[in-house]
Amino acid sequence: MESPTSLLEDSPEKFTRAQGFLLTVVACAGTTVVATPLLDYLDLANIVMLFLLTVLLVAVRLGRNAAILASVLSVLLFDIFFVPPRFSLAVSNIQYVVTFAVMLATALITAHLAAGLRQQARESLAREQRTRALYQLARQLAGTLTVEQVVDIARDFIEKQFNARPLILLPDEEERPRVVSHADSLMVETHLAQIAMEGGQPVRSEDASGLGYAQLYLPLRASMRVRGVLAVKFVSSPTDLTADSTSLLEILASLIAVAVERLHYVEVAQATEVKMLTERLRSSILSALSHDLRTPLTAMVGLADSLFLVKPALPATALETAQALHDQAGRLAGLVGNLLDMARLNAGEVILRREWQPLEEVIGASINLLGNALEGHAVKVQLAADLPLLEFDAVLIERVLCNLLENAAKYAPKGSPIVVTAKADADAVEVAVMDHGPGFPEQRRDDLFKMFVRGESESSKPGTGLGLAICKAIVDAHGGQITADNRLDGGGCIRFTLPKGIPPVVEEESR
Amino acid sequence: MNAVAAKVLIVEDEKQIRRFVRMAVEEEGCQVAEAETMTQGLIDAGSRKPDLVILDLGLPDGNGIDLIRDLRGWSDVPVLILSARSQENDKIDALDAGADDYLTKPFSVGELRARVRALLRRRSRSGETVSPLVEFGRVAVDLSRRVVTRAGEPVHLTQIEYRLLSTLLAQPGKVLTQRNLLREIWGPSYIESSHYLRVYVGHLRQKLEDDPTQPKHFLTETGVGYRFQP
Numbered sequence: 233m234e235s236p237t238s239l240l241e242d243s244p245e246k247f248t249r250a251q252g253f254l255l256t257v258v259a260c261a262g263t264t265v266v267a268t269p270l271l272d273y274l275d276l277a278n279i280v281m282l283f284l285l286t287v288l289l290v291a292v293r294l295g296r297n298a299a300i301l302a303s304v305l306s307v308l309l310f311d312i313f314f315v316p317p318r319f320s321l322a323v324s325n326i327q328y329v330v331t332f333a334v335m336l337a338t339a340l341i342t343a344h345l346a347a348g349l350r351q352q353a354r355e356s357l358a359r360e361q362r363t364r365a366l367y368q369l370a371r372q373l374a375g376t377l378t379v380e381q382v383v384d385i386a387r388d389f390i391e392k393q394f395n396a397r398p399l400i401l402l403p404d405e406e407e408r409p410r411v412v413s414h415a416d417s418l419m420v421e422t423h424l425a426q427i428a429m430e431g432g433q434p435v436r437s438e439d440a441s442g443l444g445y446a447q448l449y450l451p452l453r454a455s456m457r458v459r460g461v462l463a464v465k466f467v468s469s470p471t472d473l474t475a476d477s478t479s480l481l482e483i484l485a486s487l488i489a490v491a492v493e494r495l496h497y498v499e500v501a502q503a504t505e506v507k508m509l510t511e512r513l514r515s516s517i518l519s520a521l522s523h524d525l526r527t528p529l530t531a532m533v534g535l536a537d538s539l540f541l542v543k544p545a546l547p548a549t550a551l552e553t554a555q556a557l558h559d560q561a562g563r564l565a566g567l568v569g570n571l572l573d574m575a576r577l578n579a580g581e582v583i584l585r586r587e588w589q590p591l592e593e594v595i596g597a598s599i600n601l602l603g604n605a606l607e608g609h610a611v612k613v614q615l616a617a618d619l620p621l622l623e624f625d626a627v628l629i630e631r632v633l634c635n636l637l638e639n640a641a642k643y644a645p646k647g648s649p650i651v652v653t654a655k656a657d658a659d660a661v662e663v664a665v666m667d668h669g670p671g672f673p674e675q676r677r678d679d680l681f682k683m684f685v686r687g688e689s690e691s692s693k694p695g696t697g698l699g700l701a702i703c704k705a706i707v708d709a710h711g712g713q714i715t716a717d718n719r720l721d722g723g724g725c726i727r728f729t730l731p732k733g734i735p736p737v738v739e740e741e742s743r
Numbered sequence: 744m745n746a747v748a749a750k751v752l753i754v755e756d757e758k759q760i761r762r763f764v765r766m767a768v769e770e771e772g773c774q775v776a777e778a779e780t781m782t783q784g785l786i787d788a789g790s791r792k793p794d795l796v797i798l799d800l801g802l803p804d805g806n807g808i809d810l811i812r813d814l815r816g817w818s819d820v821p822v823l824i825l826s827a828r829s830q831e832n833d834k835i836d837a838l839d840a841g842a843d844d845y846l847t848k849p850f851s852v853g854e855l856r857a858r859v860r861a862l863l864r865r866r867s868r869s870g871e872t873v874s875p876l877v878e879f880g881r882v883a884v885d886l887s888r889r890v891v892t893r894a895g896e897p898v899h900l901t902q903i904e905y906r907l908l909s910t911l912l913a914q915p916g917k918v919l920t921q922r923n924l925l926r927e928i929w930g931p932s933y934i935e936s937s938h939y940l941r942v943y944v945g946h947l948r949q950k951l952e953d954d955p956t957q958p959k960h961f962l963t964e965t966g967v968g969y970r971f972q973p
Contacts, residue, residue: 527757530757537851537853562849588937589938597962599957601965613957741901
């Protein structure tokens with residue numbers, strides 16, 4: 233590929249101005265030398281044509297100024313060397329004055345037109361080059377996979393096209409522009425970058441250049457938002473930036489912005505995918521673990537029970553041991569269940585299987601599920617008559633209620649009732665589980681819902697301090713709140729809320 | 744107890760679990776056959792013609808649900824599922840495939856024996872002529888006359904309530920999935936509208952249970968469905 237010429241300087245000259253003039257002089261002199269021997273064969277009018285041709289060629293090759301010089305020189309040389317009396321400026325026939333005038337006029341007009349054409353050709357060439365460069369840039373940017381690549385491509389482009397050094401700044405978490413790669417020692421005025429990013433308009437500062445800072449700050453405007461700032465430091469002063477160059481820089485900025493935005497969404501998509509895979513892995517590990525732990529526990533519980541079936545019956549002490557084995561294995565199973573639940577709930581967003589349903593049902597199911605664990609406690613359920621349908625995950629809320637009821641049964645004295653109430657207010661339904669136990673210590677109530685925290689740290693009652701943490705995780709996932717409290721007459725009370733929402737209509741049945 | 748010992752097939756890959764399940768079932772006076780894999784289980788179910796199949800869902804050579812589907816192609820032998828908790832979907836799939844009941848691991852021998860007894864009782868009853876009279880608690884239902892009374896007082900049920908009641912009564916002890924009940928009573932387009940089912944089960948409890956908040960007969964299997972317990 234040919235090396236792209238700088239677009240900042242207006243157009244390339246093959247020769248310097250002095251060289252151009254020298255060549256012009258040489259060309260005119262050459263024409264004179266060539267035409268002299270032809271004088272015997274050619275009319276003077278045709279010699280004029282030769283000079284006009286020279287002017288045309290000079291105009292095409294060397295530009296307007298050289299062509300004007302060639303026009304004047306041609307007339308002079310024609311006068312001196314060809315028009316009698318030769319070798320003098322004097323003119324024998326006054327008619328030749330007309331010849332000179334016409335010749336000069338023709339030459340100048342030719343020079344003007346030819347030079348104009350040349351200028352246009354060069355401009356369109358430059359335009360084409362610019363388009364090609366931008367096209368190439370867009371193609372390169374479309375293939376980028378990292379922001380660093382975008383920066384490299386932009387730097388290449390700006391260095392070649394503008395003889396300037398760029399830096400790209402992207403917003404950090406606090407929406408402050410931050411330089412992407414530090415490979416470059418170019419200094420940027422972050423304040424100006426911030427203005428450009430917030431305002432969405434280019435910011436220029438001539439003062440900054442003296443201090444070695446980048447002078448031009450262009451916002452990277454993409455379809456959704458400003459994605460960052462392109463800072464450019466020109467080696468020369470940027471005051472001579474043409475309109476073309478400015479618009480080119482703006483196009484460049486928006487191309488970079490699109491690339492950065494695309495990369496942003498690629499990143500978002502990748503993060504989602506990674507999260508999904510992690511989630512899947514975690515849930516498969518948890519269910520494998522759950523299976524592997526539960527299988528031996530099931531065997532232990534069942535085998536301990538089966539000792540009761542041995543014939544002839546084992547002695548009473550052996551059966552007591554068997555019962556203890558059964559109970560301990562059952563407890564262990566409960567703990568494993570709690571730990572796995574906590575791991576599942578803690579692992580990230582809880583997946584809720586929400587369905588609209590009456591609260592009453594899940595309360596009844598929880599009491600039924602606990603069965604023997606509630607032995608010695610009458611459970612009173614007092615529900616307000618106007619409870620709406622609520623949208624919740626029944627399995628998880630059942631878990632909350634079971635944990636709360638089990639706790640109450642564990643700590644309250646045998647024979648005391650446990651009361652479950654529920655009432656609705658404007659935007660939530662509050663469920664309370666109350667017992668006649670020792671209640672909760674005043675100062676540590678909020679800690680109760682943290683993992684591995686227990687009301688009394690050295691309690692003789694078995695437990696891990698996971699139950700309430702699980703409740704909190706589940707209630708939180710439903711957008712509710714859970715609090716611990718004591719009843720006026722002593723005894724613990726845990727309340728949790730579930731948001732009301734707009735329940736679906738159950739059409740009345742036509743009778 | 745039946746005059747002829749009932750035959751029970753246990754399909755479970757874990758030896759120790761098989762052992763105590765066998766002891767518990769034998770205690771019920773049943774003959775027991777064991778299978779470790781799904782393939783063996785299917786062969787035994789065909790050749791031994793058991794009266795009850797106890798099936799672990801996680802078998803080494805396949806999913807127990809496939810075994811149920813296969814089995815249901817040619818047999819209506821009751822199937823009791825053994826499954827781990829927190830796998831509601833597996834339970835629902837197994838029940839929808841035709842399983843009758845499930846036990847969540849770990850379970851006690853007492854629970855297991857109760858379920859086995861209930862399922863075997865249903866089998867022995869199937870041969871008798873079905874009585875149109877069903878009684879539970881203080882409620883009596885005459886299916887032939889569509890009359891429901893509670894403590895002697897007639898109870899008015901709407902059409903849907905009555906249809907729900909008779910569907911539940913038809914399969915006592917069996918867990919009926921939500922999907923199953925919704926399709927049966929409201930039709931296939933209501934399969935996702937589980938709140939209908941819940942509201943109407945609530946109505947039945949209000950009208951027929953002594954304490955609707957702690958039902959004794961219309962039991963919820965949370966996340967799965969309902970069970971009628973006579």
